Amino acid sequence: MYVIAGLGNPEKKYENTKHNVGFEVIDRLSEKYGIPVVTKRFRALVGTGIIGGEKFLLMKPQTYMNLSGEAIRAAMDYYGEPVDHLVVICDDVYLDVGVIRIRPKGSAGGHNGLKNIIQHLGTEDFKRIRIGVGKQPEGIDLIRFVLSKFGAAEKKALETVFDDAASAAVEIFSEGTERVMNVYNGKRV
Numbered sequence: 001m002y003v004i005a006g007l008g009n010p011e012k013k014y015e016n017t018k019h020n021v022g023f024e025v026i027d028r029l030s031e032k033y034g035i036p037v038v039t040k041r042f043r044a045l046v047g048t049g050i051i052g053g054e055k056f057l058l059m060k061p062q063t064y065m066n067l068s069g070e071a072i073r074a075a076m077d078y079y080g081e082p083v084d085h086l087v088v089i090c091d092d093v094y095l096d097v098g099v100i101r102i103r104p105k106g107s108a109g110g111h112n113g114l115k116n117i118i119q120h121l122g123t124e125d126f127k128r129i130r131i132g133v134g135k136q137p138e139g140i141d142l143i144r145f146v147l148s149k150f151g152a153a154e155k156k157a158l159e160t161v162f163d164d165a166a167s168a169a170v171e172i173f174s175e176g177t178e179r180v181m182n183v184y185n186g187k188r189v
Contacts, residue, residue, distance in 0.1 A: 001048075001054075001055045001056065001057055001079050001081055001085065002054060002055070002056050002057070002081075002085050002086075002087075002173045003056070003057045003059065003072070003075060003076065003079075003081060003085055003086045003087070004026065004029065004056060004057070004058050004059070004086075004087050004089070004169045004170075005022070005026075005044075005059045005060075005061065005068070005071075005072050005075075005086065005087070005088050005089070006021075006022030006023050006024070006025050006026035006058075006059070006060055006088075006089045006090075007019075007022035007023070007061065007065055007068050007088065007089065007090040007091075007113045007114075008020035008021070008022050008023035008024075008060060008061075008065065009064050009065055009147075010060075010062040010063075010064065014147065016149050016150060016155065017146065017147050017148060017149055017150075018091050018093075018133035018134070018145065018146045018147070018148060018149075018150065019065060019091055019133075019146040019147055020091075021089070021090070021091045021131045021133060021158075021162070021165075022060075022088070022089040022090050022091070022131075023060050024158075024162045025089045025129075025131075025162050025165045025166050025169065026058050026059070026060050026089070028162050028163055028165075028166040029051075029058050029166045029169065029170070030047060030058060032166060033049055033051050033056075034049065035047040035048065035049035035051075035056070035058055037058050037059070037060055040062075041075075042059070042061075042071050042072075042074040042075040042078065043061065043062055043063050043070055043071040043074065044059045044060055044061045044062055044063070044071040044072075044074075044075065045059070045060045045062060046058065046059045046060075046075070051170055052170065052174055054173065054174075056170075057075060057079070059071065059072070059075060065112060065113040066112045066113060066116055067116055068088075068113040068116055068117055069113075069116035069117040069118070069119055069120030069121065070116070070120060072086070072088070072117055072120065072121070073117075073120040073121060076121070083121055083123055083125055083126045084125070084126070084127075085173075086126045086127065087126070087127040087128065087129060087169050087172055087173075088113075088114065088117060088126060088127070088128045088129070089128070089129045089130075089131070089165060089169060090111060090113055090114060090128065090129075090130055090131070091111075091130070091131055091132075091133045091146060092109070092111070092130035092131060092132050092133065093110075093133060093134070093135060093136050093142065093145070093146065094109070094110075094132075094135065095130065095131070095132025095133075095134075096132045096134060096135070097132055097133060097134040097150075097154050097157070097158070098131070098132055098154075098157055098158055098161045099131075099132035099186060100129060100130070100131055100132070100161060100164060100165055100168065100184045100185060100186070101129075101130045101132070101185055101186070102127070102128070102129050102130075102168060102172070102177065102180055102181045102184055102185055103127070103128055103130070103181075104125075104127055104177040104178075104181075105124050105125040105126060105127070105128075106124055106128070107124060108124075109130075111130075114128065127172055127177055129165050129168055129169060131158075131161060131162075131165055133146065133150075134154075164184055165184075167184075168180050168183070168184045171183075
């Protein structure tokens, strides 16, 4: 089984915020492949289904961003899946809005959700798809910035980015990370 985890915060007030782009991508995968992500398990909303002949678990941790590793670790342990069967999707404040950056592994890069996942898995060796939400403006607190909503023009432009990230998350497992990086990295809206 392959696990695709989109990071975000669970309350309605966080919908459409910069920090919830991971949830947006999981919603795209859910729609595209008819996999409802509604079952409460592993401190997450999850759904399982078949994509391209392979079994996938889609998950949206409900632990809040900074504790995402708890939910992901619980799912990985339950299914006994190796860390190379995991891809995590999250926001990135160091990338321009809509830029996708895929990596086969790496540090948390200042992202507390990734930091917690690394802590709980005991490794940095998992695939990740980072989606640029723009750089934090001077004078605005980082937390306030990532919990702010996208403007209408940004939201419209991100529709294609969310679709691309959803495709990339599946293709990583069928086509390989290197090929997917070559296709999607650096694309702009």
